[in-house]
Amino acid sequence: MCGIVGILIKDPDLEAELGALLVPMLEALAERGPDSTGLAIYRQEGQPVEIVKDVGSAPDVCRRYDIASRTGYQGIGHTRMATESAVTARHCHPFSPAPELCVVHNGSFSNHATVRRRLEADGVVFDTDNDSEVAARFIGFRLAAGDDLEEAMRWVQKEFDGFFTLLVTTATQFAVVRDPFACKPATVAETDRYVAVASEYRALAGLPGVDGAAVFEPAPGELYTWSR
Amino acid sequence: MESLTAVHPVTLDCEALSVREINRVLRALPDGSEVRLVAPRGRHNLAVGIEHPLSITIDGNAGYFIGGLGGSRTGGPSITVDGFVGWSVGENLMGGTIRIRGSASQSAGASACGGTIVVEGDASLRAGISLKGGTVAVAGDAGAMSGFMAQAGTILIGGNAGAGLGDSLYEAVIYVAGRIDSLGADARVEELTEDDVDAVKSLVAQTGFDHIAPGDVTRVGSARQLYHFRSEHHGAY
Known part of the structure; x- marks a missing residue:
């Protein structure tokens, strides 16, 4: 399982409520990922992204770090049900392979070891043996090589085999x-x-x-991006 | 739980009761009761496993498995969702009717043995997957891989069908009013008989999908080439 959430705020008046909006979103998906919980908070452009991740259910972790009080223009989060690597704070999502780049993943990659070996041969260093980190590092690698986010995501679709819903954020x-x-x-x-x-x-x-919102499901294999 | 006296209509607040409590109350209501579930807010498993005839309205968007495992060979509840639903609405339905006023996410009517699932909007991927005798009727489009391995029953698609329609189909029949992106393995377009037109006519009457012209639908059935081991394929094993 695992649950992912994200919100990009367009109306500056809502920025004061970012944490208060994110907490119930994460808590609603606590059952999908009871092992651990993580978030990335984009407070203000030019400021470092705050990443909070820890072992524990969404209500526990949100309370422990007072997530409801956070402000900002963008946030993503993840509730984890570990299937392929250990339950530790380091193994939690979001993975942030570069400043301002954050990735959360629901699913599993079947060829992550192959992609990891290739990235390691190119000098990429990993923090964990988590398969989602491979996707995050891969996106970071493509962006560093000059791709824009859409190109990098198309490479993900080309190179990775497996099940995934990926939510990826940069500063913009x-x-x-x-x-x-x-x-x-x-x-x-x-x-x-x-x-x-x-x-x-x-x-x-x-x-x-x-x-009154437009509610829809992203079509399979189709990339959706929003810019600030 | 002791049996409740029917009060028409009964209103149950999904914010005040757990899903388990709601389903317990539904099970205890006498035949013919009218029930309204308010504030569903995407909750899963509402009205699951209700075998007797109730008239249930879910007042908003609901989550996964709505109305699943419901009904029996002799009938079942009539459930209306005033909104959209998540995955697997009416999964393993045995009887009765589930009507979705909005769209349905993936696997609508999965493995349904009986009853009818009516989707007034679109259905996402794998609608009617492994259907075992039930009816899945979609007014709009149905996503890729709909009717996958469907064994018995009927799927009616009032709009377009996505890629891989009816892949590995057994004896279920699929009618499509619009375009078919592609057929799955062993699915084929078959001649529309008078019986087919009558069957679609009665489905149109039942669902109210009068944008569908029964004489103009495409019938998709199984070519039955995947049914049996064939000696000339021996080398492949």
Whole structure:
């Protein structure tokens, strides 16, 4: 399983509520990933991204780090049900292979070891043996090589085999992509105040004005990006 | 739980009760009761496993497995969702009707043995996967791999069908009013008989999908080439 959430705020008045919006989103997906919880908070452009990740359920971790008080223009989060590597804070999502780049993943990659060996041969250094970190490092590697985010994500679709919904953020962009078989869920809700993504609609159901939002599921294999 | 006296209509608040409590109350209500579930807010498993005839309205968007395992060979509840639903609406349905006023996510009507799942919007991937005798009717489009391995029953698609329609189909029949992106392995377009037109006519009457012209649909069935081991393929094993 695992749950992913993200929100890009368009209306500056909502920025003061970023943490308060993210907490119920994550808590709604606590069942999808009870092992550990992580978030990335984009407070202000030019300021470092704050990453909080720890072992524990979403309500526990959000309380422990007082996530509800956070402000900012963009945030992503992850609730983890570990399937292929250890349950430690280091193994939690988001993975941030470069300043301002954060990745959360629901799914599993079957060829991550192959991609990891190639990246290691190119000098990329890993923190963990987590398969999602390989995707994050791969995107970081492509961006460092000069790709824009859309190009980097197309490379992910070309190189990686497996099940995935990936949510990727930079200081100015917010992207979501699902594998061609749509094995893992995703729902988007967009209003003129925000665009939000979650594994399941119930994580979006409490957002302000969601009843008037455009709600849709990203089509399989299609890349969706939003820019600030 | 003791049996409840029918009060029409019964309103249950999904914010105040757990899903388990709601389903327990539904099970205890007498035949013919009318129930409204308010504030579903994407909750999963609402009205699952309800075998007797109730009229249930879910007042908003709901989550996964809505109405699953419901009904029996002799009938079942009539469930209406005033919104959209998540994955696997009516999974393993045995009888009764589930009507979705909005769209349905993946695997609508998966493995349904009986009953009817009516989707007034679109259905996502794998609608009617492994259907075992139920009916899945979609007014709009159905996503890729719909009807995958469907064994028995009927799928009606009022719009377009995505890629790989009816892959590895057994004896279920699929009718498509719009375009078919591609057929899956062992699925083929078959001649539309008068019986087919009658079957679609009665489905149109039942669902209210009157944008569908029963004489103009495409019938997709199994070519039955994957059914049996063939001696000339011996070398492949």
